Amino acid sequence: MKFLVGFIVGLLVLPLILVLLAAGGRLPVAAVDSPMPLEGTFAALGLNSRIKREAPNRSVTNFTPLELVSGADIYQKNCAACHGLPNQGVPPVGVGEFPRPPQLFTAVGRVSDDPAGVTYWKVKNGIRLSGMPAFEKSLTDMQMWQVTALVARADNLPPQVMDALKPQPPVIMVTAGAANPAESPAPAQTRH
Numbered sequence: 001m002k003f004l005v006g007f008i009v010g011l012l013v014l015p016l017i018l019v020l021l022a023a024g025g026r027l028p029v030a031a032v033d034s035p036m037p038l039e040g041t042f043a044a045l046g047l048n049s050r051i052k053r054e055a056p057n058r059s060v061t062n063f064t065p066l067e068l069v070s071g072a073d074i075y076q077k078n079c080a081a082c083h084g085l086p087n088q089g090v091p092p093v094g095v096g097e098f099p100r101p102p103q104l105f106t107a108v109g110r111v112s113d114d115p116a117g118v119t120y121w122k123v124k125n126g127i128r129l130s131g132m133p134a135f136e137k138s139l140t141d142m143q144m145w146q147v148t149a150l151v152a153r154a155d156n157l158p159p160q161v162m163d164a165l166k167p168q169p170p171v172i173m174v175t176a177g178a179a180n181p182a183e184s185p186a187p188a189q190t191r192h
């Protein structure tokens with residue numbers, strides 16, 4: 001009997017502590033907070049096991065430079081704000097997220113050692129409770145493979161693909177007179 005009571009109390013204590021911590025505003029919910037003990041370990045175990053079950057097996061070594069340039073265009077529009085561009089600093093979004101998005105064109109951040117199918121799975125399905133979006137609904141399957149091929153081969157890309165990964169010039173739209181009204185000509189006087 002004593003054992004049973006102890007067992008039930010034991011079962012209730014941990015969730016109760018978690019509820020009290022959450023209600024008391026003590027859980028690390030901000031992007032700038034440090035991870036909870038074992039948070040990374042559990043997240044990685046769950047993610048890796050799931051990907052192992054589902055990742056397709058496909059090589060991207062035969063993707064042509066043209067397909068990689070198309071991958072670079074998709075990357076510029078959908079990924080660079082978080083994962084950065086070759087030879088550039090970490091972009092502001094990349095600095096502020098938790099977990100930090102790996103910089104996919106740096107020696108430490110690139111995924112060239114991962115099987116392409118694993119990277120494709122991440123692009124398609126996203127990574128829950130991280131900033132990594134799922135692109136299944138916004139990119140076609142071909143686009144997801146092209147951008148996968150690009151980041152999978154980040155360690156060895158042809159020059160025209162590297163060119164396509166240069167920072168894009170900012171688009172500045174100016175309507176005549178609107179940017180600086182003080183300098184626009186005064187409206188003509190009307191005579192009666």
Ligand code: HEC
Binds near residue numbers: 099151
């Ligand atoms: C809003 C920010 C954001 C955008 C946009 C984004 N990602 Fe991510 N991505 C992340 C974060 C954060 C992680 C790290 C997740 C983690 O550690 O669990 C990640 C992880 C990844 C990984 C896994 C890296 C590794 O080391 O295993 C790959 C590959 C990846 N992203 C590719 C892409 C591609 C390709 C795109 C564009 C099609 C993209 N991401 C767009 C934030 C982003």
